Amino acid sequence: MAFCLLLLTLLAQDPATFRSDVALVRIDAEVRTETAPVSDLRRDSFRITDNGTEQSVAYFAHEEQPIDVILLFDTSLSMRTVVARVAEAAHMALSGLRPGDRVAIMAFDHTTDLVEDFTGDFAVAERAISGKVLQRRNHCCSPIQSAVGAAARLFLKQHALNPQLANRRRAIIVITDDQGTSVRPATLGDLQEADALVLGVIVSRGPRIGPLAFWYRGIRDFAAKTGGYMLNTRDAADGVRETLNRLRMRYSLYYAAPLCKPGEARIVRVELTQEAAAQHPGAIVRARTGYFAPL
Helix, strand or coil: CCCCCCCCHHHHHHCCCCCCCCEEEEEEEEEECCCCCCCCCCCEEEEEEECEEEECCEEEEEECCEEEEEEEECCCCCHHHHHHHHCCCCHHHHHCCCCCCCCEEEECCCCCCEEEECCCHHHHHHHHHHHCCCCCCCCCCCCHHHHHHHHHHHHHHHHHHCHHHHHEECCCCCCEECCCCCCCCCCCHHHHHHHHEEEEEEECCCCCCCCCCCCHHHHHHHHHHHCEEECCCHHHHHHHHHHHHHHHCEEEEECCCCCCCCEEEEEEEEEEEEHHHHHHCCCECCCCEEHHHHH
16 A cells, blocks of 8 residues: 555645656665764666666655654563663653654554654653553563564554545654564565554564564564564663664655556665765665565
């Protein structure tokens, strides 16, 4: 739904470039060196392939866009002090939000709950963190894969109710120690349909141990395949703020959707051109790696 769409607002801005019957695929990309974002790229700085075929970038933007963010809190026993810190500094943690943005609060341990639905009133979100999230009972298990899937479905529900939300940048920020209890392979279908980044704010608790350690993938697989990343931090509140700020600095790239079968899995690769890569040695491009053609 969110991957091949009609960008009516963009048509109005640039009628010479777009036709109303052209479906577009959107790719949000972050480009960074080891120490800083790369902010001076142009449309011709990127090379995109879809199932191995190079695509022409039809629309390019690098400007602030309204964002919809789900803050997904791990409230298992090992995260109790971390959640308390974020609750204490909720105002600072949400300082990366701007007027026009929306935020929802979810929490998970053995179950996943919607604590506060999407709101543009950030004071309401702060109270939800310092009150409802902090007051949750803590359990020992944290099925991260199921929780991320529930967050993706919340995005899909929102889009079904209001299709105008489809063009907003979307992200699921997971505040966790990434010590989940499930190794069940998680489908990316809902995340890809919702066009949602997964960003991990990871408070390190040391290496995972035990018989499931080798197979456990946690947040890193979601992050890599949706174009997100994992931010390791000692202060989760500061990590949320930094993640929100980085979210705003991404590039938006659009190309005409290739002809394909409904439901077909498509593999996307985004990289810098040879010239752009030479100008920014060591730069890494983070973008989603695929999508499913809409049914």
